[in-house]
Each structure stands twice: as structure tokens, then as C-alpha cells.
Amino acid sequence: MSATDQVFRLPDLGEGLTEAEIVSWHVAVGDEVGVDQEVVTVETAKAAVDVPCPFAGAVAELHAEPGTVLEVGAPLITIAGGDGAGMPVNGASSAGAGAAGEQYREEERAGAKAADDSPERPLIGYGAGDGPARRSGGRRRRTATTTPTNPTAPLSPPTTSGARETTPPTTSGARTGRAVRVISPLVRRLAQEWGIDLTTVTPGPTGVIRRKDLEAARDRAPDVVGRGEKRAPDVPGRGEKRAPDVPGRGEKRAHDVPGQAKGLREERVPIQGVQRLMVERLSTSRREIPDATTWVDVDATRLMKAKDRLKAARPDAGIGVLPLLARIAVAGLTAYPALNSSVDLDAGEIVRHGAVNLGFAAQSPRGLVVPVVHGAQAMTTAELAAALRELTERAREGRLSPAELTGGTFTLNNYGVFGVDGSTPIINHPEAAMLGVGRIVDKPWVHKGRLKVRKVTQLSFTFDHRVCDGGTAGGFLRFVADCVEDPGVLLADL
Template sequence: MAQVLEFKLPDLGEGLTEAEIVRWLVEVGDVVAIDQPVVEVETAKAMVEVPCPYGGVVTARFGDEGSELPVGAPLLTVAVGATEASAAAAAPEGGGAAAEEPSGESGSGSGSGSGNVLVGYGTGAPAARRRRIRPERSPVPSPAPAAPAPVAAAPSPAPVAAGEVNGRQGPVAVVSPLVRRLARQHEIDLRQLTGSGPDGLILRADVDSAIRQAGQVGQVGQVGLATELEARAAAEPVAAEASTARGATAAPAAERIPLRGVRGAVADKLSRSRSEIPDATCWVDADATELMAARAAMNAASGPSGGPKVSVLALLARICTAALSRYPELNSTVDTAAREIVRLPGVHLGFAAQTERGLVVPVVRDAHTRNAESIGAEIARLTELARTGKLSPAQLTGGTFTLNNYGVFGVDGSTPIINHPEAAMLGVGRIMPKPWVHDGELAVRQVVQLSLTFDHRVCDGGTAGGFLRYVADCVEQPAVLLRTL
């Protein structure tokens, strides 16, 4: 007998409680295999493809693209063992699937579920939470909360129900992928067709007939549309005069943009930072001419095929790790409940990256153990993942200090907001030629503004000033950094 299993939105890790549906990867009536990605969702951390732990025919989807669902909400339902054809396509190597209680959690011992709902985030349920249904009982699953319970399909060549039930998509009596693809290409709604095959199975002839009927209706509709346009054209002057006479001028409505996904997470974190952290900012201008010359010499020494080039951001990151070893107060966090400052043993360096989805802060793990070349390679790797939306939540959390290079936007200075719960952030403006007194004479030098925002609870201005002055000295005289290498 067929069994309809409900797959719920799994826990995506890192304390996330909701996700936005970006794109459905399957349609109702499609045959899916175990662990096949069925939907792409966006969380406050990253874009994730969610695999389904069941193999069978998709009978319903919950939520439109752009809608937001909480963790544990129904995502879709799958008819497992609905037809021999579906079972063969969904699980060619599996035997008989054991009946399970419909939920978003699956055990590892059932042929209908893999247990790997989202690999790497531990969403599989313990075996003790599974229960088997006695063979003599009807394998009808428990109803989902606030939604009608899916009805198990009869053992026939395809699901026999068509149309919609209470506004929800139902199973479609189609077996052939060719028929489904033909219907999609011609925008034919299979739920509105009555199949001429056995037990109401929709055949290609049924779709061809619907395509021909749609073409005839389109021709008739064009004639009616022309008549309607003529009537509207005649009525427009009258309506315009009436509107002018009333003096009615409709004011444009304000646009409302929901704060959710990455934008919402950034808003929450910045608001919390401003409300909890008593921050202060200090800044200094530095002559970066020698730093730029040192970078050019490094890249020239590597030769045409000597490896990746060292970026300015990588050099600044290496300077930051050296400065944090001298001023560990800024590589800490505050435990508000315990009223304690927690100095962290390692530097996990975050860097701000602007993407199409908004501002994200990937984290270079154990930056204090890396040299400039290693840091640069990791920054390049994480930046590429950020641009393609493939950063995992683990790669966006756990930072202890953040480097913000807003100079790429063509600005000189800023007062950065600390990335909660960190204690400090270094901002870097653009490096540009400016008049500068060098060796007692006025000269044109490459000048950059550095700004440090710090949590005044973890240190006083003297420590913050010492950190910033050391960074500026390394920028102006890169040889200073040799003492810490």
C-alpha cells in the first residue's frame, strides 16, 4: 500500500528558527530519490539546498517562493510506494520501505528515509523516535497541524486524485516525465485534466488535446481583447475628465521592504550591538607608501607562476593578528550575565564582504597561525563562496575580531559598528595620493585612514590607542612587523 509521508523544514543549525523559500527544485507529481535536493532556502546565514529523506512521488508543496517558514513547519509530502514505477525511479536499490510516522525526522534503518536531512547539521532523529505500524492497520499518517491530512494514494499505476483540495496542490495522475515536461512547456495545468488512461491516468494524447483547445481559445480571446481595448480607449477621455473635475490625485504608496533573511539578521545584530556595547572610536591617518611598495616587491618576487598575489587586505589582516598578540584585550568578549571579560585564546578573523544578498562577514579560522599568503588565499576562497551564496553557517560565525575594508567603496573614513559579540573592529579607508610631510619635506604619498571602534568595557583609550598606533606603524614601516614573524 502507498504511504504519504510529510517532510518538515529541518533545523538548519546555528540557532536558526526560520528560512525563506527561494526556489522550488521539484514540482507536484515529480518523482524524487532519497537525499535529492527539493528546495533552496535562504536563512539569516546562507543559502542552503534541502534534501528530502524520502523517495517517491511529490504530492504537495507548502509555501510559495518568497514565503518564510519556521523550523518544523510542513515543507512537502511524498507518496512512498505509490506505484511500482515511482518506487523504481525513486529507489532502484531499495527494498520494501518500512512505514514511519510522518515527520521531518527520519531514522537510519528505513528504506524510505536516509536520516541525512541536511548533511552536517545533525538533523537525523534517534532510532527510538521511530515507530512501525502493524501490517493489518491502515498506513494513513497523522494529520499535519493546521492543514488537512494527505490521503494515501491507492495502489494504482499513478495517484488518482487530481485538482486542488482546500486550495492546496494535490497529486497528479501522471507517470511519464515526458507528459509533465510537455505540459509545463505549454503551460497546461495537469490538475484540470481528466485522464483517458487506466484509472484516470493522464496520457500524452490528453495533453495534446488540451494544447489544441488552448490554441483555439487564444484565437477567440484575441478578437475579444481587441473589442475590449476599443471600448477602453473610448472611455478613457471621459474618466480623465471626471478625475480632473473631482481634483483627485492619488498619492504614491510607500514601499515596504520586510527585514528578513540576511538583511534581517544584520539589522538584529547591529541593533543589539548599539544597545549593549558602549563603543568608542579613534582614528589615525597613515602613510601606506612603504606598505604598497612591499606588496609590489612580494608579488614581483613570486614571478608569473609563483602562486597567488598577496592582497592589501591580506597584509592588513596579518598586521591585525600581530597587533592582537600585543593587545589581547581587543580579542575578547563580555559575558554580561557573569559580568566577566572573556579573553579568547585564538584569533578568528572576520572580514566584511558585500554581496548581492547583503553584507556578510566570513571568518578566517586560526588567523594567528597563518602568514599573509595563507590568509590571503583563505580570504579569496571565502569571498568566492560569499558571492555565489554557498557559505555555510559555520563559516559565518565564531569571529573574534573583524576587519572592515570600506575603502573599496571609495570612502576615506567611517565609524564601524562592532560585530556583536566581538570587542573591536578595524576600519580601513581608501588608499589614495595626498600631500604628506615626508622626511621634512612636502611630498605626495599614498595615505589611508584607519579607524578602530572598541568596546570600552574591555579596555580604556590607552590600550585602543596603542593597538591603532601599532597598526599604523606597521603600515608606514612594514619592517616593524618582522619582529613578530
């Protein structure tokens, strides 16, 4: 290793996260990068984050292949012959995921972390800094004898040995004529799939290209790919879909088995990425938590009428069934705080949390995720509705940050949207309970001594038996059921 080589280590992405999985590299050995250039996408806590490099120079080594899980502080990339370490930076760069981070700088000759008295420069986009926001475009340098680190990565056209490419290929996010400011990784991916050159997209008032700007550019060009189509997989570029016969990360391997049923094939699907995180979390929950489930059928007719009245009185608030159920669940946790807790096995303690951080299940391009509304107990019903709506939209667009996916103390699961009545879910570790709500359908119900058709749903409640007994769990569920059947019960404690 040269004396001028600088090792950038995996930064702390915040929220107590200790590791991340390499999703994809945006550079290869021999490429030149600039300060604040995003070099890799990592995945942690179900959020994908583009990580910028604080050094400028040529890529000397990539320390991990896609699919590798690295601990925080592990070597990520080595930059040779760069001088970017002393350049001023700003925490408002486009790679920011809202989490605080540190830059790991290493002097390999001494084999220890640099020990000067000046504070460590924060990683661009993950902490505060001084100076204006900036992004240095990286020049790509590759010789004819350079071998890519990833043998499955598409090769760029060869250049003359020793020559430098002064103008990078025109791809999504490439700088041709003017700087392109893009914050969302989703925007880059969609631009790649739709075949749109980001330098031709007109940004909004902030100067940042957002999804609506990209969609407007697509609509102005009817022949552009993107109206429900995917770009041909043989076109090189970031975010492309590889042909199924090429080995690679996340690919399903399949082969025929003699005697098997027609149309069925045996497959082996690697457990990685989002699925790996889910497997680990659910396995820990099932292994550590002695859970129990109780349930009750309730008449939700008055709840639905209350929703309709609120919609008529406050159409701008957007208060639907989920915000009302969230309001009821928060009130129930205030009345039964033992259920808003977690178990610390190392300390031998039950931790009762001082705030209700309400998680709820939502679908995203990365699978099922659980965004968290922090401090839900301090919000009004209208504020809860706004927070739930915003997080749901961010989940659908794949824009949730690690901070928005962690720190939950209780989960509300509306599995009725899948058209089912009941469930016995696995608790979202390390929480202690989960409230489930089934579909709300018309059913025969005895109301005031007469058989009528009412709006009926099933509530199920799964809880950690270590934090409370069945009496507390039953009391909470009955409180929730009473509020669903008569929302006016909540007025007694307001």
C-alpha cells in the same frame, strides 16, 4: 494523517543556527519525490542551502510558505506512502553545505519522536553515512483537481486525471537520458536563466557540473541566453524572475502619490531574507554594545612598496594590500587579546577567544557578507592571502556555507574600495571590535621634515567599551598604524 505518512522536520544546519527562512519550494502537493531529492531552499546566516528529503513518496503537505521563518525541528514537509526511510544514504550528496545535521523523524500517531535503539540516520548531505552516493530522481504526480500550495507559483500543464507523468519536463537539473550531478545552487540558477539543459552539459573530471562547465556550454552555443541577458520572465521554471505586477516574495510595491517629484515613487519594501538578518544583527549590536570609535591618518607609502616587492618576489602568492592589513590586524590582536573577545551577558563574563577568526567584508549576489578566516593567527601571510582570495571568490559566486559565515571574533572592513576615507561602522555582533581602512590616496605629507606627496590612508577603530578602555583601543590602533607606516616592525615579533 495516514499511518504511512512521514514528517521531515527542519534539520540542524550547524554552527548554532536555530532558525531558517523558506526561500522557495521545488515541489508541490501531489508531486512524487525520491530519497535525496532536494525539495526546498532555505536561507540562514546569509547562506542559501538546498535541503534534500530523506523520504520517498508523494508530497502530502508543505508546512510553510516562502518567506516563513521556521525553528529547527519544526515540521517542514509530509511525505505520504513512502518507503525511503529505510534506504541507505551517503553524506557525500550534492546538497552538502559542510555543516553537520540531524534527521528529525516523527511518528505522528504517538505524537512523539521515534524511540528505537538504532542511531538516527543523518540527513543526506549534512552528515556521514554508509553506501555509495546516490540520488533518486523524483516522478511528478498531479491530478486535475490538485491545488498548488502557493497560489502565486506557476502552474504546470494539466494532465489527465489520475495519470502519472513518467517523463518530467526538460528543465535545468531534469533527468533526461542520464543522471545530472550538480552541487552548486548557483549553477542551477544560471542554467535556468541562460536556458541551458544541464543534461547537455559535459561535466569535468569529477563528473560534477560546475560553473566553468556551464560557461563552456554557453560559449559553444552563441544563441543561448546568458550573455548578460535574463531569460524572459514568462517562461516557467525555478529561479525565474516574476513580472513586477504579480504579488510575491521580495517584490516592491509602489504607487503614485499626488504632488510628489517627477520620477519618484513611494515604495514599501518587505524586510526579509538577507536584509532581515542584517536588520536583526545590527539592531542587536546597536542595542547591546556601547561602542566608541577612534581613528588616525597614516602614511602607507612603505606598505605599498612592501606589497610591490612581495608581488615581484612571490607572484604566485598573490599577496595584496588586504592580506598585509590582515597580517597586521592579527598581530595587533595577539598583542592586545582583550579586543579578540565577546561579552556573554547571560553568564556575566567577557570571553577572550583562543583563536583569531578574522572576518572581512565582501560583496556577493546576496548583498554584503562577512566571510570568516578561521584560525588566522596560525597562518602565514601567503596562507592568509590564499584564504582571503578563496573566500572572496566563493562570496562572489554565492557559494559560501553557513560555517564560512559564522564564528568570527574580529572584523576587518576595507571600505576604501568604495572611494571613501572614513567610517564609524556598527560592530558585527557578538564581536567586540572592527578595524576600518579608508582609500589609499596621494596627499601632501610632512616626511623627514619636508613636505612631500605620500600614500595616505585613514584607519578607524570601533570597539566595545565593555571589554576595554580607551587606552587599550588606542594602543591597538597605534600598533596597527606603526606597522602600516613601517611593515618591518612586524619582524621584531617573528
